């Protein structure tokens with residue numbers, strides 16, 4: 001079978017389209033013929049050697065795909081050969097065939113095509129886990145989504161709306177803000193491409209406040225942090241961008257606000273804890289993959305809720321570009337260069 005192979009860390013251009021041995025499903029595993037693959041920012045980190053997850057060479061990148069079950073290993077009961085499925089894995093989906101563990105695979109609804117299915121799991125599950133399970137976002141609360149025109153960001157905008165929040169989208173271009181508005185964002189704020197110096201960070205924090213309403217009782221004592229004084233700010237912030245955007249975002253939290261650290265597309269942030277302490281705020285790390293393994297049953301429940309939203313048109317990936325599997329590097333470059341909007345998809349020759 002054909003696959004995209006990384007034999008040493010380095011630039012995306014070093015990836016090769018090669019023949020690899022067909023994988024064989026073991027106990028509890030499902031072999032899937034891949035029709036479409038969702039491209040994620042984490043794939044870029046994995047091949048450049050910037051991922052926190054250790055993988056052995058050769059690495060086949062890719063954490064999600066959709067296709068048809070070819071074979072199942074001993075003990076698998078929930079799916080059978082011939083069924084259309086979507087799934088997630090630690091790596092390996094940039095290939096014509098991939099192995100998923102049974103608990104990582106879900107049947108695709110009849111009205112969902114392979115491309116939408118291939119991009120449904122990771123972004124939606126991450127945003128659902130962050131907003132529903134961790135932040136416990138409430139109807140009427142104000143949510144800020146940074147990187148709102150990207151894959152996980154756009155899922156967070158839609159899930160924020162599905163949960164009844166007022167959603168403010170932050171993105172670096174007008175095009176991304178228009179997309180976020182089309183998917184339900186109530187307001188948008190264009191921030192500079194960065195990195196931001198201290199003056200730029202202060203300016204962004206002030207700009208972020210202009211989109212928040214008063215969210216609670218004002219502080220009875222005089223404090224220097226304006227959002228503590230007048231009780232404005234975001235109840236929840238979904239941040240998959242990090243870098244020099246994280247500190248202004250933290251400063252724009254409300255009293256008891258929840259800041260969700262989802263990813264570091266702009267680099268790992270170094271932030272002051274001042275705004276956290278003075279606002280009784282909470283910083284949450286978001287790592288759904290690990291938690292789902294630790295708490296089996298969590299992902300089927302989430303998938304059922306998310307597919308319900310899909311059926312109602314409330315949660316839909318926006319696919320902006322499609323490439324053949326062999327051109328994976330070109331697809332990944334769109335994300336690495338911050339040019340992707342919504343989702344980018346790879347299709348294999350097996351898609352027919």
Ligand SMILES: NC(=O)c1ccc[n+]([C@@H]2O[C@H](COP(=O)([O-])OP(=O)(O)OC[C@H]3O[C@@H](n4cnc5c(N)ncnc54)[C@H](OP(=O)(O)O)[C@@H]3O)[C@@H](O)[C@H]2O)c1
Nearest residue numbers: 040041126147150151152171172240263264265266286335
């Ligand atoms: N914790 C988890 O389990 C989990 C799961 C999925 C994704 N993530 C993380 O969530 C983030 C989004 O992932 P994604 O797959 O949705 O990627 P994506 O579509 O490429 O979105 C990333 C966004 O980050 C922003 N960005 C800011 N600086 C950037 C830079 N220097 N290079 C590239 N993008 C930059 C871009 O928006 P603007 O240009 O508008 O700023 C872009 O839309 C990533 O940090 C990823 O690692 C984490």
